Every structure is written in C-alpha cells, then in structure tokens.
Amino acid sequence: MKLLLTAFDPFGGESANAAQEAVRLVSDTVGEVRVVKLTVPTVFGRSVAAVAAAIEAERPDAVLCVGQAGGRAGLTPERVAINVDDASIPDNEGNQPMDRPIVPGGPAAYFSTLPVKAMVRAIRDAGLPASVSNSAGTFVCNHLMYGVLHLLHERYPGVRGGFLHVPLSPAQASRLPAGAPSLPVEDMAAGIEAAIGAIAAYERDIAAAEGALN
Amino acid sequence: MKLLLTAFDPFGGESANAAQEAVRLVSDTVGEVRVVKLTVPTVFGRSVAAVAAAIEAERPDAVLCVGQAGGRAGLTPERVAINVDDASIPDNEGNQPMDRPIVPGGPAAYFSTLPVKAMVRAIRDAGLPASVSNSAGTFVCNHLMYGVLHLLHERYPGVRGGFLHVPLSPAQASRLPAGAPSLPVEDMAAGIEAAIGAIAAYERDIAAAEGALN
Amino acid sequence: MKLLLTAFDPFGGESANAAQEAVRLVSDTVGEVRVVKLTVPTVFGRSVAAVAAAIEAERPDAVLCVGQAGGRAGLTPERVAINVDDASIPDNEGNQPMDRPIVPGGPAAYFSTLPVKAMVRAIRDAGLPASVSNSAGTFVCNHLMYGVLHLLHERYPGVRGGFLHVPLSPAQASRLPAGAPSLPVEDMAAGIEAAIGAIAAYERDIAAAEGALN
Amino acid sequence: MKLLLTAFDPFGGESANAAQEAVRLVSDTVGEVRVVKLTVPTVFGRSVAAVAAAIEAERPDAVLCVGQAGGRAGLTPERVAINVDDASIPDNEGNQPMDRPIVPGGPAAYFSTLPVKAMVRAIRDAGLPASVSNSAGTFVCNHLMYGVLHLLHERYPGVRGGFLHVPLSPAQASRLPAGAPSLPVEDMAAGIEAAIGAIAAYERDIAAAEGALN
Numbered sequence: 001m002k003l004l005l006t007a008f009d010p011f012g013g014e015s016a017n018a019a020q021e022a023v024r025l026v027s028d029t030v031g032e033v034r035v036v037k038l039t040v041p042t043v044f045g046r047s048v049a050a051v052a053a054a055i056e057a058e059r060p061d062a063v064l065c066v067g068q069a070g071g072r073a074g075l076t077p078e079r080v081a082i083n084v085d086d087a088s089i090p091d092n093e094g095n096q097p098m099d100r101p102i103v104p105g106g107p108a109a110y111f112s113t114l115p116v117k118a119m120v121r122a123i124r125d126a127g128l129p130a131s132v133s134n135s136a137g138t139f140v141c142n143h144l145m146y147g148v149l150h151l152l153h154e155r156y157p158g159v160r161g162g163f164l165h166v167p168l169s170p171a172q173a174s175r176l177p178a179g180a181p182s183l184p185v186e187d188m189a190a191g192i193e194a195a196i197g198a199i200a201a202y203e204r205d206i207a208a209a210e211g212a213l214n
Numbered sequence: 215m216k217l218l219l220t221a222f223d224p225f226g227g228e229s230a231n232a233a234q235e236a237v238r239l240v241s242d243t244v245g246e247v248r249v250v251k252l253t254v255p256t257v258f259g260r261s262v263a264a265v266a267a268a269i270e271a272e273r274p275d276a277v278l279c280v281g282q283a284g285g286r287a288g289l290t291p292e293r294v295a296i297n298v299d300d301a302s303i304p305d306n307e308g309n310q311p312m313d314r315p316i317v318p319g320g321p322a323a324y325f326s327t328l329p330v331k332a333m334v335r336a337i338r339d340a341g342l343p344a345s346v347s348n349s350a351g352t353f354v355c356n357h358l359m360y361g362v363l364h365l366l367h368e369r370y371p372g373v374r375g376g377f378l379h380v381p382l383s384p385a386q387a388s389r390l391p392a393g394a395p396s397l398p399v400e401d402m403a404a405g406i407e408a409a410i411g412a413i414a415a416y417e418r419d420i421a422a423a424e425g426a427l428n
Numbered sequence: 429m430k431l432l433l434t435a436f437d438p439f440g441g442e443s444a445n446a447a448q449e450a451v452r453l454v455s456d457t458v459g460e461v462r463v464v465k466l467t468v469p470t471v472f473g474r475s476v477a478a479v480a481a482a483i484e485a486e487r488p489d490a491v492l493c494v495g496q497a498g499g500r501a502g503l504t505p506e507r508v509a510i511n512v513d514d515a516s517i518p519d520n521e522g523n524q525p526m527d528r529p530i531v532p533g534g535p536a537a538y539f540s541t542l543p544v545k546a547m548v549r550a551i552r553d554a555g556l557p558a559s560v561s562n563s564a565g566t567f568v569c570n571h572l573m574y575g576v577l578h579l580l581h582e583r584y585p586g587v588r589g590g591f592l593h594v595p596l597s598p599a600q601a602s603r604l605p606a607g608a609p610s611l612p613v614e615d616m617a618a619g620i621e622a623a624i625g626a627i628a629a630y631e632r633d634i635a636a637a638e639g640a641l642n
Numbered sequence: 643m644k645l646l647l648t649a650f651d652p653f654g655g656e657s658a659n660a661a662q663e664a665v666r667l668v669s670d671t672v673g674e675v676r677v678v679k680l681t682v683p684t685v686f687g688r689s690v691a692a693v694a695a696a697i698e699a700e701r702p703d704a705v706l707c708v709g710q711a712g713g714r715a716g717l718t719p720e721r722v723a724i725n726v727d728d729a730s731i732p733d734n735e736g737n738q739p740m741d742r743p744i745v746p747g748g749p750a751a752y753f754s755t756l757p758v759k760a761m762v763r764a765i766r767d768a769g770l771p772a773s774v775s776n777s778a779g780t781f782v783c784n785h786l787m788y789g790v791l792h793l794l795h796e797r798y799p800g801v802r803g804g805f806l807h808v809p810l811s812p813a814q815a816s817r818l819p820a821g822a823p824s825l826p827v828e829d830m831a832a833g834i835e836a837a838i839g840a841i842a843a844y845e846r847d848i849a850a851a852e853g854a855l856n
Contacts, residue, residue: 012427069428073715073815073823082294082323082348086425098421099331109296109323117313129815129824134296135349137428165428170829173715173771181715181823182771187812207312211300213226214283214351214379287501287601287609343601343610384615387501387557395501395609396557401598440855497856508724510751510776514853526849527759537724537751545741562724563777565856593856635740639728641654642711642779642807 001200002034004060005192006051008067008140011042011092018169019066022188030196036060042092042140044085048147055148055156062160062199063148064114066192067141069165070172073181074129075191077116078136078163081146082109086138102146110149114162115198115205122198123191128183130191132210136163164195215414216248218274219406220265222281222354225256225306232383233280236402244410250274256306256354258299262361269362269370276374276413277362278328280406281355283379284386287395288343289405291330292350292377295360296323300352316360324363328376329412329419336412337405342397344405346424350377378409429628430462432488433620434479436495436568439470439520446597447494450616458624464488470520470568472513476575483576483584490588490627491576492542494620495569497593498600501609502557503619505544506564506591509573510537514566530574538577542590543626543633550626551619556611558619560638564591592623643842644676646702647834648693650709650782653684653734660811661708664830672838678702684734684782686727690789697790697798704802704841705790706756708834709783711807712814715823716771717833719758720778720805723787724751728780744788752791756804757840757847764840765833770825772833774852778805806837 007023010016020039028035036058040050055063069076083106085097116132123130136142145163152161166188173182183191221237224230234253242249250272254264269277283290297320299311330346337344350356359377366375380402387396397405435451438444448467456463464486468478483491497504511534513525544560551558564570573591580589594616601610611619649665652658662681670677678700682692697705711718725748727739758774765772778784787805794803808830815824825833 067428072428073821079298079352080296080322082325084293084325088423088425088427096423098423098425099419107322108294108325109321111296111298111322124816127813127816129812129818129821131819131821134352135426135428138293138348138425139427141428170771170825171769174766174769176771177773179715179771179773182825183812184826184829187826205313209302209310209312211302211312211352212349213302213353214281214286214349214355287607338602341599341602343598343604343607345605345607384557384611385555388552388555390557391559393501393557393559397598397610398612398615401612495856500856507726507780508750510722510753512721512753516851516853516855524851526851526853527847535750536722536753537749539724539726539750562780563854563856566721566776566853567855569856633741637730637738637740639730639740639780640777641730641781642709642714642777642783 001032002036002060003196004036004038004054004058004063006038006040006065008042009039012089017068018172018185018188019068019166021185022166022192023066025186025189026192030193031200033196033200044091044095044097044140044143047140047144051148052151060159065144065148065163067165070168070180072165072167074131075123076131076133076165077119078112078133078145078165079116080109080111080134081136081142081149083107083146084138085143091140102143103150106150110146112162113160115202117208117210118198118202118206119195120210121206121208122194126190126194128187128191133165134212215246216250216274217410218250218252218268218272218277220252220254220279222256223253226303231282232386232399232402233282233380235383235399236380236406237280239400239403240406244407245414247410247414258305258309258311258354258357261354261358265362266365274373279358279362279377281379284382284394286379286381288345289337290345290347290379291333292326292347292359292379293330294323294325294348295350295356295363297321297360298352299357305354316357317364320364324360324367326376327374329416331422331424332412332416332420333409334424335420335422336408340404340408342401342405347379348426429460430464430488431624432464432466432482432486432491434466434468434493436470437467440517445496446600446613446616447496447594449597449613450594450620451494453614453617454620458621459628461624461628472519472523472525472568472571475568475572479576480579488587493572493576493591495593498596498608500593500595502559503551504559504561504593505547506540506561506573506593507544508537508539508562509564509570509577511535511574512566513571519568530571531578534578538574540590541588543630545636545638546626546630546634547623548638549634549636550622554618554622556615556619561593562640643674644678644702645838646678646680646696646700646705648680648682648707650684651681654731659710660814660827660830661710661808663811663827664808664834665708667828667831668834672835673842675838675842686733686737686739686782686785689782689786693790694793702801707786707790707805709807712810712822714807714809716773717765718773718775718807719761720754720775720787720807721758722751722753722776723778723784723791725749725788726780727785733782744785745792748792752788754804755802757844759850759852760840760844760848761837762852763848763850764836768832768836770829770833775807776854
C-alpha cells in the first residue's frame with residue numbers, strides 16, 4: 001500500500017507550520033505502508049493542483065492531508081469537507097474568496113473516505129488525545145480536503161482520501177501571550193503514523209460513539 | 215411573508231430547553247412576517263415528520279428551526295447540514311443511530327438557504343453576540359436541519375430553510391458546577407426576531423468576512 | 429443596614445463598563461438594605477481614595493465593589509485580594525505598575541469579609557450562573573479590593589467588604605469577533621441584589637463545596 | 643546550590659500524576675544545581691510534613707514543588723498561596739476540609755520567593771508555553787505551597803520556595819472524551835529544568851508585563 005501524505009507551508013504570518021514539521025518526521029514506511037510526502041502551498045487552487053499532480057505521478061492507494069488548527073488540543077480527523085471557500089484572512093498569495101463554491105456545480109460536501117473513528121482510536125491507543133471533527137473550517141484546509149475528495153471521486157474512484165488537523169507546537173504556543181493547547185511535532189508524527197496504521201487496517205470504519213451534540 | 219419557527223422539547227435529561235422557551239417569546243408578527251410556531255420532539259425521524267406536516271398545513275415562505283447548543287456563547291446560524299446521524303447519547307425515544315445516513319442516497323450536505331451572514335449582522339445590531347457556525351453536530355439538530363432542507367429541495371423548491379443554535383439560559387447554566395456561557399431567553403427571542411427580519415430583508419446573503427480558519 | 433456599592437468607569441479603550449451599567453440598575457433599597465452607589469475611576473491609587481472618601485462620608489455597614497471580567501460566564505464573588513499591582517495594560521491615567529506592593533509592608537493578602545459562598549448560592553437561586561473566584565487578577569480590581577479591605581481593617585473594623593466580578597454585557601460581546609460569554613446588565617443587577625441579600629442575611633459564610641482544585 | 647524538587651502521587655482516582663512522572667525525568671544536576679527529589683502524598687497535612695522532613699534532612703537552598711493542573715495548557719509558576727483549605731473532592735486519605743485555615747493565625751498569604759517571571763521566560767525560551775498563575779486553587783497544591791512557604795519563613799529564612807503547575811500528559815488527555823490540553827512529561831521535565839536554571843540565575847525576579855486583568 002502506498003499513501004500520499006501532505007502538509008501545508010506556513011501561513012498567517014508564521015514562520016513554521018506544525019503539520020509540516022510533523023509530516024517531515026513521519027517514517028517513510030509505516031507497517032506495510034509506503035509513505036510519500038508532499039508539501040503544498042497554503043493557497044486556494046494551487047494547493048489542490050499540487051496534490052493532483054502528485055496523485056497522478058505517484059498513484060497512491062490513499063491520500064491523507066494534514067493541516068494545523070490553532071486552538072485544538074488533540075489530533076482531529078475531519079469527517080466532512082464542504083463546497084465553499086470563505087476566507088477570513090488572505091492565503092499565501094493574497095487570495096481571500098468569500099462564499100464561493102470550490103467546485104461550481106459540485107456536491108455540497110464530501111465525506112472522508114478514510115476511517116475517521118478507527119484513526120481516532122488508534123491515535124488514542126498511541127497515548128495521544130484525538131477526536132472526530134465535524135468541520136474543517138472554510139479556509140484552505142477545507143478547500144484542499146474538498147478538492148482532493150472531488151478529484152478522487154471523479155478520476156480515481158478506488159483511492160481513499162481525507163484530512164487530519166493537528167494542534168500548534170509547544171514552540172508556537174510559547175509565543176502566544178494568551179497561551180494555547182499544543183503538542184510536540186514528534187508526538188504528532190507518532191499520531192499520524194498511528195492514523196496511517198488504522199487507514200491500512202480498516203477499509204470500513206469502526207462503530208464508536210464519537211458523534212457531537214452540536 | 216409567513217415563517218415557520220420550530221423548537222425542540224427538552225432533551226438529555228433536562229426539564230427545559232432554552233430554544234423552546236425563547237421561541238415561545240417571539241412575536242407572532244415580526245415586521246411584515248407572520249410567524250407560525252411549532253414544538254417538535256427531540257427524536258430522530260419524528261422531528262422531521264412533525265415539521266413536514268406543519269409545512270404542508272401552513273405553506274410557509276421560510277422555515278427557521280432553533281435548537282439549544284450548550285457551550286456556545288452567542289446565537290449561531292448554521293451554514294450547512296450533513297447527511298449523517300451519529301448520536302453520542304440517546305434521543306427522547308431511546309434511538310442512538312451511529313454513522314447512518316439521514317437520507318440514504320441523499321446529497322452529502324445541504325447549505326442553509328437562509329442568509330446566515332445577514333442574520334449574524336442583524337443579531338449583532340440588536341446588541342447580541344452572534345457568529346456563523348459551520349457544524350450543527352451530528353445529533354437531532356443536524357438531523358432536522360438536513361431533513362427539512364431535503365424536503366424543501368424535493369417538494370417545496372421556493373421555500374427557504376435553515377437552523378439557528380442558541381446558548382443555554384442563565385438558569386440552566388446556574389445548575390452546572392463548572393459554569394457555561396448563557397443568555398436570557400428574552401434576549402434569544404429578540405435575536406431570533408432580528409434574524410427573522412434579516413430573512414425577510416435578504417433573499418441573497420450579504421458579503422462579510424465570517425469564515426473560519428478551522 | 430447601609431451598603432456602599434461601587435463600580436468602575438470604562439477602561440481598556442471601551443466606551444462602556446458592564447459593572448457600571450449593572451450597578452446603575454440596582455435598587456436603592458434591597459430588602460432592609462439601603463444601597464449607596466459610587467462610580468470610581470479605573471486608576472491605581474485614586475480608585476481606593478474615592479471609596480475611602482465615600483466610606484468616611486457615608487459610614488456604611490458593608491462595601492461591595494463590582495468590576496467587569498471579560499471572559500467569565502457568571503457572577504464571581506472574589507475570595508481574596510493580594511498585595512501586588514502588576515498591570516499588563518495602562519490604567520485610565522496611564523499608570524502601569526509592575527510587581528509593586530499596594531501597601532508597602534501590608535499583609536500579603538486580605539480575605540473577603542463578605543460571605544462569598546452564600547452570595548454564590550443566592551445568585552444561583554436567582555437563576556444566574558455564579559461561582560467563587562480565587563483570583564481578582566493583579567490590575568485595578570484587585571488593587572481596589574485590597575485597598576478597601578486594608579482600609580476597613582485599619583480604620584473601620586466593624587465594616588465588612590469584598591468584590592464581585594461580572595461578565596461582559598451582550599452588547600460588548602457582540603463587538604468581539606471571537607465572541608465571549610455575556611449576561612445582560614439587568615440580570616447582573618438582579619444578581620447583585622441577590623448577593624446584597626446574602627450579605628445582609630449572613631454575617632458568617634455558609635459551608636459549601638465550592639473550592640477549586642487548581 | 644541544592645534544590646529540593648517535589649511532586650505529588652496520583653489523586654482523584656487517576657493511576658498517574660503528570661507532575662510526578664515529569665519530576666522523575668528531571669536531571670539530578672541542572673547546571674550548578676544539585677537536584678534532590680521527593681514524592682509527597684496528596685494529603686492535607688502529611689504533604690507538608692513530608693517536605694518539612696526532607697528540608698531538615700537535606701538543607702536545600704531552594705524548594706520547588708510541582709503539581710498537576712488539569713485544564714491548563716502551559717507550565718504555570720504560582721505567584722501566591724493563600725491560607726485556606728477548601729476541598730471540592732477528598733484527598734488521598736479522605737480528608738475534605740472546607741474553609742479552614744492552613745495555619746490558624748498565619749498570614750493570609752505568602753508570595754512565592756522564587757522568580758516566577760524569570761521562570762516563565764526561561765520555560766518559553768526552552769520552546770514551551772508558560773505563564774504566571776495567580777491562584778494555586780484551594781486543594782492540596784495550594785496547601786503544600788502555603789505550608790512550605792510558612793515553614794521556610796519561620797524556620798529557614800534564607801531558603802527560597804515556590805510552586806509550579808503542569809498540564810495533563812497526552813496519555814491522560816487521551817482518556818478524556820471532551821479532550822484537554824496536554825504536554826508530554828519529557829517536555830515538562832525540560833521546562834522544569836529551565837525553571838531551575840532561572841531559579842539559580844535570579845535571586846530577584848525580572849520585570850515583565852505578565853500581570854492578569856482579572
């Protein structure tokens with residue numbers, strides 16, 4: 001099995017991106033899975049194009065995109081991506097789309113085709129906090145997740161895909177006067193490897209009470 | 215213009231539901247809008263059936279469903295409903311579906327057809343905290359929002375619909391040892407009326423930077 | 429019984445102070461208690477002098493100072509004031525003391541001589557969220573609480589005193605993009621009146637498990 | 643220089659205590675500082691007695707007590723301990739004192755005699771989140787901090803002392819359904835070593851705007 005693992009470059013004026021640093025530390029081989037890594041620009045449109053090119057070149061069996069979510073305390077596999085770009089800040093090339101469909105005429109949403117609850121359980125079993133997230137936001141993370149799932153649906157129907165958000169690193173949190181939850185990028189890497197193991201082990205997701213009241 | 219305004223009965227072992235109490239206080243006439251109210255059971259399936267019957271009987275121009283979201287500090291119009299029931303607690307009749315589509319074969323999601331950003335602005339102009347929410351959860355609130363939007367899409371294409379979450383009431387928060395944000399139901403009612411005014415005034419939503427990074 | 433009830437003027441660049449607005453709405457007579465009100469400047473030193481002058485003029489039986497605490501969800505009687513000024517922003521006259529004793533040579537702290545747990549219970553019985561707070565911060569609120577308790581201890585030993593923090597108003601929270609918990613100033617006024625009732629009813633505090641683990 | 647470094651055993655029904663695990667990993671020598679470690683029972687009274695015996699036996703130059711604070715995201719040196727035991731849960735021997743002075747007739751509070759702002763800066767310079775805390779709660783952590791500072795003040799006037807709270811470990815957070823901020827115990831150990839370095843380097847604290855509004 002081959003898995004394409006992507007992360008974004010730094011955005012929002014920061015010099016580092018925890019997801020990118022964590023992905024760098026992930027092993028090239030996780031169990032039976034060969035991991036191919038890619039850094040993508042935090043840019044609407046170009047991020048999807050970069051992953052599309054890598055999928056075409058690498059022909060992976062699964063795609064896992066990773067992004068940084070300041071404020072979250074654990075690793076959070078995303079359940080769903082929605083067909084809207086609605087940016088509250090500019091991306092790395094100055095684009096700030098508002099209420100614009102990612103794919104005009106495309107489905108309102110795509111569910112992750114990765115086993116999000118099995119990933120959560122595997123990350124917890126690795127001793128790290130995790131939960132299912134029901135929103136990837138409306139910025140470039142959601143954009144990439146939607147764009148990749150749309151591409152897989154249209155052109156590579158046998159390839160599974162999804163998104164995982166990670167917290168800030170302790171170094172990032174140490175620079176915020178009000179503080180924020182964080183995890184070392186080494187732990188994130190271990191959590192990502194646990195999630196990859198679950199992706200390899202579970203074609204269908206497990207049953208678990210991980211829903212959200214609101 | 216006629217608007218159907220719904221709220222749920224109490225759930226999760228509580229004796230009151232802030233959304234229900236707030237909806238009771240909303241005027242029967244808001245500007246040019248005649249408001250018809252309905253309490254629906256906090257039950258998968260039956261909640262949608264109750265609203266469907268009321269839509270058929272009342273033939274409203276718009277439907278606004280209101281629900282209680284413990285932990286939120288403001289009034290939050292929901293942007294999107296997703297096609298999944300994933301309950302972490304039982305509903306009022308003991309149902310606890312997990313990872314089950316609301317409408318098998320239905321679209322992955324429906325976007326609100328109400329002007330969520332105009333509603334947020336109107337609620338803030340009324341002096342109350344508000345923001346766009348990108349997830350209505352995976353319990354009965356999301357279920358009803360999806361079910362109603364699906365019904366409107368299939369059978370009443372000219373009728374707009376959507377969902378609004380409100381915080382706990384101060385009385386509810388006063389019984390929680392760890393505390394929680396709250397707003398009086400009278401203020402929620404004023405906020406709901408402001409939102410109804412925006413629904414009447416805006417067929418299309420306004421442009422505003424209200425997106426979420428994650 | 430006569431109670432001196434104080435609030436601060438707006439600070440931190442805001443045009444309103446929720447505590448001040450709430451105090452304005454408190455009745456001049458609460459049960460058997462005659463309430464005398466005073467607005468004090470959000471200024472190190474001068475705030476204490478203003479209350480000292482009012483105590484000398486009015487000779488109250490108790491002093492309750494009220495302040496605004498952005499971020500808190502309920503009304504929070506303060507247990508203790510500590511002998512340090514440590515300002516992270518300037519006060520309304522530009523003073524920004526750091527790690528300076530309020531009263532050089534004074535005790536490290538004064539405990540409230542008001543019945544904080546009875547106040548919490550009374551506010552909750554009035555249907556509003558409340559809890560005991562173990563820190564009034566290190567800005568002007570803590571400064572005033574310490575200064576008044578020191579004055580009462582030194583010069584008016586029979587007079588009880590303490591401090592109560594209140595949340596932001598909904599209008600203030602509506603202007604914060606990230607949102608914040610809030611309560612209407614009318615509810616705060618009702619909560620303050622409930623607290624005054626408890627102050628009148630309880631010379632000694634009640635027993636209740638309201639401690640904090642950390 | 644010799645420093646006595648203490649941690650508590652697990653409490654509140656948990657099988658581990660992050661502070662204890664972190665202290666185990668701290669080097670026995672940090673720069674010029676020789677570190678002597680002690681685990682103390684999470685019990686009112688006996689915890690102070692255990693540290694008192696170790697102080698008498700070891701004659702350290704400084705005492706740093708470390709405790710676990712679920713919910714906090716960073717390492718937080720405590721500014722002050724207050725003279726009250728007010729337990730919301732029983733300690734490890736079933737004691738649950740309420741509103742009882744730790745030392746009858748003792749001062750209302752003791753300020754840390756460790757350089758809390760220098761410690762915060764050193765921990766941040768080590769790439770970890772940190773901030774000054776103005777309340778150690780009213781359970782055994784505050785009890786021990788007060789008890790040790792009282793003892794040092796009365797019997798060992800040249801010995802400095804204070805308290806540091808640490809977050810949960812990722813493993814602890816992974817078992818909480820609602821999640822919580824966490825840091826690996828290895829990082830906590832590095833942060834504690836950074837704090838010890840600051841304790842050795844600064845007899846008097848540095849000036850820094852680390853105060854709290856409320």
